[in-house]
Amino acid sequence: MAAEIPSFTLNDGTKMPSIGLGCWMGTPGGDERVYNMCLNAIKAGYRHFDTAAGYGNEAQVGKAIRDSGIPRNEFYLTTKLGNPDHGRVKEAFEESLKNLNTEYVDLYLMHWPQAGKPDSEQAWGDAVFRPSESPTFVETWKDMEKLLNGGKVKSIGVSNFSIKNLEILLPHCTVAPVTNQVEMHPCLPQNDLKAYCESKGIILTAYSPLGQPAGPDQPISLFNNDIVKKLASKLNVDVAQVLISWGVQRKTVVIPKTENQQRMASNITLVQLLPEDMKILDDLHLQPGMHCTLCFSAKADSGRIFGWTFDELGFPEHLYRTKF
Numbered sequence: 001m002a003a004e005i006p007s008f009t010l011n012d013g014t015k016m017p018s019i020g021l022g023c024w025m026g027t028p029g030g031d032e033r034v035y036n037m038c039l040n041a042i043k044a045g046y047r048h049f050d051t052a053a054g055y056g057n058e059a060q061v062g063k064a065i066r067d068s069g070i071p072r073n074e075f076y077l078t079t080k081l082g083n084p085d086h087g088r089v090k091e092a093f094e095e096s097l098k099n100l101n102t103e104y105v106d107l108y109l110m111h112w113p114q115a116g117k118p119d120s121e122q123a124w125g126d127a128v129f130r131p132s133e134s135p136t137f138v139e140t141w142k143d144m145e146k147l148l149n150g151g152k153v154k155s156i157g158v159s160n161f162s163i164k165n166l167e168i169l170l171p172h173c174t175v176a177p178v179t180n181q182v183e184m185h186p187c188l189p190q191n192d193l194k195a196y197c198e199s200k201g202i203i204l205t206a207y208s209p210l211g212q213p214a215g216p217d218q219p220i221s222l223f224n225n226d227i228v229k230k231l232a233s234k235l236n237v238d239v240a241q242v243l244i245s246w247g248v249q250r251k252t253v254v255i256p257k258t259e260n261q262q263r264m265a266s267n268i269t270l271v272q273l274l275p276e277d278m279k280i281l282d283d284l285h286l287q288p289g290m291h292c293t294l295c296f297s298a299k300a301d302s303g304r305i306f307g308w309t310f311d312e313l314g315f316p317e318h319l320y321r322t323k324f
């Protein structure tokens with residue numbers, strides 16, 4: 001049975017379940033682990049899955065959905081266009097569809113605004129086109145819009161877009177992105193981006209909504225934070241439930257990843273947060289040293305993320321200058 005969680009209506013009239021299972025396994029692939037994770041999640045009531053060509057596991061996600069025996073139209077399935085594929089949107093989309101072995105995807109996202117050089121040794125490395133070089137993200141978006149005519153994708157959106165880059169993109173859109181998927185949790189609440197996107201009818205989707213707690217060298221962990229722990233204990237739920245409920249209550253879609261069946265069940269069980277509870281989490285980033293990315297990103301040290309500078313991405317660099 002599907003979990004009882006709200007869905008949000010997107011700007012194209014489609015509906016997106018407010019919680020989905022993140023399928024990034026930390027490194028590309030995952031094989032049986034991903035298949036089992038998705039099958040268990042379906043049993044736990046998940047009907048929304050977030051994968052990407054770059055995760056190398058579309059086949060396992062698609063197979064779990066098919067093997068569940070539940071009709072395809074009861075699922076919400078997202079995949080993403082890889083950076084090296086900006087110059088070949090149609091082909092890359094067809095490859096994803098083939099890997100997923102499904103008739104359509106619900107949502108196709110541009111994973112990052114930067115186009116990777118397809119022939120470079122490291123497809124997801126620093127070999128990228130500069131923002132003004134072709135294929136620009138505007139050109140890529142125009143090719144994504146064309147996919148909507150084929151009926152094999154219901155909605156299109158973006159990921160890792162800043163206000164700066166949305167300001168460049170949106171005037172060229174015939175179809176606006178339905179969502180912008182970005183890192184978001186109480187340490188990086190994205191308040192300005194959220195207000196901007198809402199003013200344009202774009203819902204934010206929160207990736208790494210738990211702040212990727214597994215990293216052993218994580219200097220800041222929401223799971224070790226006394227303020228968050230105290231709130232969770234007052235509500236008699238676990239920290240992840242508090243973080244996920246905060247995300248859904250502020251009308252953002254949340255896509256936590258877990259392979260653990262117990263956590264799967266609790267992550268999709270929402271708790272009602274009172275306005276004062278919401279404020280505790282809203283204000284957490286105001287504590288000294290708490291306003292920052294929690295994603296382990298070695299790239300940040302080089303002053304670039306997948307080849308673009310923070311200025312090119314429109315990301316405030318100081319938030320990414322943590323002691324990773």
Ligand SMILES: NC(=O)c1ccc[n+]([C@@H]2O[C@H](COP(=O)([O-])OP(=O)(O)OC[C@H]3O[C@@H](n4cnc5c(N)ncnc54)[C@H](OP(=O)(O)O)[C@@H]3O)[C@@H](O)[C@H]2O)c1
Binds near residue numbers: 021024208259
């Ligand atoms: N668009 C992008 O560029 C982008 C970037 C990053 C991520 N994403 C998407 O967002 C999804 C989620 O982000 P993420 O995987 O980076 O981080 P996350 O969901 O914040 O954290 C995942 C980690 O939290 C652990 N976890 C999950 N539930 C827990 C709980 N209740 N208690 C304690 N630990 C828990 C998981 O371990 P166990 O599995 O052992 O439970 C896993 O190690 C990804 O899977 C991917 O789909 C997108």
